[in-house]
Amino acid sequence: MYGDLALQLVTASHRSTLSTTPQLPLPKYALPLILSICLETRQLGTSITSAAESHGQVSLSQDHALVCGLTVQHLAARRNKRCLLAYLHNRVTGIKERWWDAGGGLAYLNSDSDAPDLRSALSPQELDFLRGYNNLMLDYKTDFLDVLDLTASIERPPGEIMVDVRAVRDAGEVVLEGGERIDFRKGERFRLARSGVERLIVQGFLEEV
Amino acid sequence: MSSFFQEPDSDDEIPQLPPELPPLHPVASSSRASSSRPSITQDSFLSRLEATASPRPGIRTDHEDGIGEEMEEEEEEDEYELEEGEVRRLGKAWSRERGTGGILAWEGELVDSLMDKLEQQQKLVDTLKSDPDTSEEEHFKLVLVQTEMERVKYLIRSYVRCRLHKIEKYSYHIILTPSLHSLLSGAELSHAQRYTELLHTHYSHSVLDSLPEWLRKMDDTYGDGLSMVTKPNPNLPVLIYCTRDCGEITLDSGEQAALAKGSTHLVKYRLVETFVLSGQVEVL
Amino acid sequence: MALPKTLQPSLTPDELTFLAEEEEISIVPLFSMTRIRLLSGIYGSFQPPSSSKVPLWLAISLKRKRKCRIVPPIWLNVETLQTLLKNEKERGEEFGRLPGRRFVEVSKVLLDVAPDDLAQPALLRSLLKDLREVRQAKIRLGLQSEGVMQGSYLQVTNLTPIELTELKPFLVKAMGMMQALEPRRDEAEGDE
Numbered sequence: 001m002y003g004d005l006a007l008q009l010v011t012a013s014h015r016s017t018l019s020t021t022p023q024l025p026l027p028k029y030a031l032p033l034i035l036s037i038c039l040e041t042r043q044l045g046t047s048i049t050s051a052a053e054s055h056g057q058v059s060l061s062q063d064h065a066l067v068c069g070l071t072v073q074h075l076a077a078r079r080n081k082r083c084l085l086a087y088l089h090n091r092v093t094g095i096k097e098r099w100w101d102a103g104g105g106l107a108y109l110n111s112d113s114d115a116p117d118l119r120s121a122l123s124p125q126e127l128d129f130l131r132g133y134n135n136l137m138l139d140y141k142t143d144f145l146d147v148l149d150l151t152a153s154i155e156r157p158p159g160e161i162m163v164d165v166r167a168v169r170d171a172g173e174v175v176l177e178g179g180e181r182i183d184f185r186k187g188e189r190f191r192l193a194r195s196g197v198e199r200l201i202v203q204g205f206l207e208e209v
Numbered sequence: 210m211s212s213f214f215q216e217p218d219s220d221d222e223i224p225q226l227p228p229e230l231p232p233l234h235p236v237a238s239s240s241r242a243s244s245s246r247p248s249i250t251q252d253s254f255l256s257r258l259e260a261t262a263s264p265r266p267g268i269r270t271d272h273e274d275g276i277g278e279e280m281e282e283e284e285e286e287d288e289y290e291l292e293e294g295e296v297r298r299l300g301k302a303w304s305r306e307r308g309t310g311g312i313l314a315w316e317g318e319l320v321d322s323l324m325d326k327l328e329q330q331q332k333l334v335d336t337l338k339s340d341p342d343t344s345e346e347e348h349f350k351l352v353l354v355q356t357e358m359e360r361v362k363y364l365i366r367s368y369v370r371c372r373l374h375k376i377e378k379y380s381y382h383i384i385l386t387p388s389l390h391s392l393l394s395g396a397e398l399s400h401a402q403r404y405t406e407l408l409h410t411h412y413s414h415s416v417l418d419s420l421p422e423w424l425r426k427m428d429d430t431y432g433d434g435l436s437m438v439t440k441p442n443p444n445l446p447v448l449i450y451c452t453r454d455c456g457e458i459t460l461d462s463g464e465q466a467a468l469a470k471g472s473t474h475l476v477k478y479r480l481v482e483t484f485v486l487s488g489q490v491e492v493l
Numbered sequence: 494m495a496l497p498k499t500l501q502p503s504l505t506p507d508e509l510t511f512l513a514e515e516e517e518i519s520i521v522p523l524f525s526m527t528r529i530r531l532l533s534g535i536y537g538s539f540q541p542p543s544s545s546k547v548p549l550w551l552a553i554s555l556k557r558k559r560k561c562r563i564v565p566p567i568w569l570n571v572e573t574l575q576t577l578l579k580n581e582k583e584r585g586e587e588f589g590r591l592p593g594r595r596f597v598e599v600s601k602v603l604l605d606v607a608p609d610d611l612a613q614p615a616l617l618r619s620l621l622k623d624l625r626e627v628r629q630a631k632i633r634l635g636l637q638s639e640g641v642m643q644g645s646y647l648q649v650t651n652l653t654p655i656e657l658t659e660l661k662p663f664l665v666k667a668m669g670m671m672q673a674l675e676p677r678r679d680e681a682e683g684d685e
Contacts, residue, residue: 038419045421157511374496
């Protein structure tokens with residue numbers, strides 16, 4: 001029936017957002033389903049156009065069966081569009097969420113951590129969107145950058161400025177504010193200024209203890 | 210002074226004292242500092258607690274204790290607001306932004322002023338930190354200064370990002386509604402514009418371009434009244450605290466609700482918007 | 494998201510505590526220091542045994558460094574809390590007025606960071622817990638009572654921000670549902 005595929009698309013999409021903690025990996029872009037829905041919608045469009053063309057104004061106002069048929073097709077096409085956009089919107093939300101969670105930047109796209117590759121889950125258009133969003137945010141951040149980093153975490157208010165951290169994975173040698181160089185090796189503990197290592201915490205190299 | 214540097218790690222775990230504390234523990238003497246003030250009997254304390262609508266003016270016996278003053282503070286609200294510090298004002302703006310669904314005015318002056326001060330302070334901190342003549346006391350002050358700086362930076366960050374969240378959520382609505390533009394900073398308005406374009410390009414390239422032409426618009430309204438242009442819902446309830454008397458409002462039921470000073474309400478945003486915008490009520 | 498999902502429903506208890514830490518409190522410094530200029534004001538000078546007023550965050554920062562004793566607010570003692578509790582129990586459905594809108598956050602911070610500056614901290618803790626429970630029971634009762642959800646308005650005077658933000662997501666949702674059941678107005682709502 002018209003709209004079955006679209007329903008399938010949105011229910012799957014909805015389900016994937018229900019369990020928010022822990023965050024699930026973004027499902028793979030449902031390209032085959034989307035192509036089928038677009039096809040169905042174009043067919044509905046063609047059918048509506050040809051029906052309207054083959055019947056004159058007169059029969060359109062008198063032939064109730066025809067009017068009903070066209071209405072159903074019209075609504076089905078509109079509904080398909082709505083479902084497609086709901087799906088895209090939902091994913092845009094998820095993509096942005098991951099961008100922010102990663103402390104901004106695109107590095108996480110290629111992350112070699114245990115999470116499946118985000119890049120392969122995205123459509124080419126979504127990758128474009130993500131790059132575009134990244135550029136927008138880089139511009140937006142610039143005004144503040146002399147004083148603060150907008151993409152640093154806001155999940156918890158700051159406490160003391162010194163923080164005890166443990167390296168969760170090797171981060172290599174990092175130059176901190178003030179020029180201090182530290183070689184972060186997995187398992188080692190440090191007491192450092194929070195502002196200097198905030199980014200490494202967000203990115204998952206360090207963990208507060 | 211030196212003890213701070215010697216035992217930085219042992220701060221976190223302060224052993225809890227047993228309840229059967231001896232009466233002459235140093236704590237008792239500190240709370241006894243209040244004996245120099247007019248003593249507050251339990252009765253007067255409670256009667257002040259109960260005075261809700263119109264607390265008696267001039268009861269201000271405990272200048273020593275900032276916390277707990279709030280019940281007396283109300284009478285001096287007007288004066289108080291004038292001298293309220295920028296950090297506290299931003300705290301309120303943040304709370305208001307977080308507690309409402311729609312776009313509120315950008316607190317540009319406040320943010321700019323705090324950003325300037327943060328920048329100056331950062332320079333000072335950098336200079337003093339690298340100066341070998343900086344005394345131990347100054348170093349200690351620097352720690353406190355930086356602690357506060359981190360707090361203010363966090364507040365600005367959270368405030369700005371809360372707005373960004375709303376701006377992205379309602380970007381197209383903002384673009385289509387010129388009356389909202391004055392509420393945004395230049396950077397925010399430009400972000401709304403560019404974000405809308407980015408999103409629409411994404412939708413077009415992903416699916417809309419593959420649909421019949423009459424289905425490619427971005428501002429449809431569906432049969433159930435839902436528009437593609439997402440708008441804030443003015444009927445969502447907000448929690449407000451009246452810092453002054455705001456008169457009465459008429460609820461949808463036709464009943465009146467008095468927004469008395471010091472009262473708290475959960476009410477549709479639409480009904481109290483003017484008070485929120487004028488700052489007569491705080492949003493929780 | 495620019496605003497993380499966990500922060501979207503309302504201010505969190507941590508965030509409310511952050512705001513409460515801007516309130517001023519008295520300390521007795523255990524060290525000497527000249528005045529310090531901060532963004533929120535000028536504080537000090539610090540000279541034991543005279544007390545000084547500072548923001549709560551500064552007080553707890555100094556306390557953690559063992560640089561001060563915190564002078565508890567006048568209400569943070571067993572006697573006052575017992576009276577508040579008694580009062581709360583006797584008021585029936587009404588909520589008693591707490592000393593200050595940041596009462597819950599401030600007392601929690603002080604009990605966590607400076608229990609040795611409070612008399613009988615364990616008893617204080619348990620009184621605060623009792624008080625909280627009595628109030629929560631009233632909230633639950635109030636929500637069950639007929640009519641609360643009928644309108645789209647609630648007068649919640651004397652409930653503090655932290656108590657209200659716990660309730661808010663539920664109330665907003667319930668009111669949203671009630672609105673959905675109301676006859677439609679011509680105004681179109683875009684918000685999910």
